[in-house]
Amino acid sequence: MNVDPPSLELAPKAKRPAGEPCCEPVVYPDIERDQARRMAAIAKALGDPVRLQLVDVLRTHAGKVCVCELVPLFDLAQPTVSHHLKVLRDAGIVGSERQGLWAYYFVIPDALAELAGWLG
Amino acid sequence: MNVDPPSLELAPKAKRPAGEPCCEPVVYPDIERDQARRMAAIAKALGDPVRLQLVDVLRTHAGKVCVCELVPLFDLAQPTVSHHLKVLRDAGIVGSERQGLWAYYFVIPDALAELAGWLG
DNA sequence: TCCGTAAATCGATGAATGTCGATCCGCCGA
């Protein structure tokens, strides 16, 4: 668990006199910042237990699921669940479709692919 | 992109008279709720572009990285970066180690494994 | 012992978030 590597190239080679920077700055390409913003937005939407369970249910039952099935899963008021679904929709994770009185939600394929790939 | 499945088993079989529930409730085991809480906590910690980039840098440079290398990567004050590192540490994603004046951070192996596995 | 430096902590502040009740909108059956 606790690693103890000799010292990586970016770390200070040894003790230096104070007053000088301990190491050369790490460059971080701006291109990856956009990717980081996208993935962080997805992670943020998943960063709530209710929303993560909503996505889990939607993924488990591949296909569309009626909102009236999702609300009783949680000890929350209906507007609250609707709000969480909207957050997931705005993040591009789920989509919705109305059929008469009922509304159905489904996971958008590949919406989580980038984050999943980054996580390994 | 836009699926159009016939109708999954959990959806109402057909149009029903209003006043009756449109479908039987989906059961969601309480055991998975704990897992959802854990993964949501991880996702929440990653749900900020700065923190996600911090983890990315730490993962790219396998090993320990000095805080003094991380701060200039962002247009943020040093206490702000320190705060984000604390959030990641509290979430169990990274660990820290002091060596003299400097502090080194590293990614804790398998900290992201559960979320990564769930994402597929 | 004293000073300078790296990093963490504190306190404040403005913005975002989760939750709810009340209300509104669309669609259906009567």
Added chain:
DNA sequence: TCGGCGGATCGACATTCATCGATTTACGGA
């Protein structure tokens, strides 16, 4: 045409969050 239902939206509220400047802590060099 009307009433009822599912679901979305609105407004309010308390809480959390991201950020900063100022301060504190810990360590090393002189």
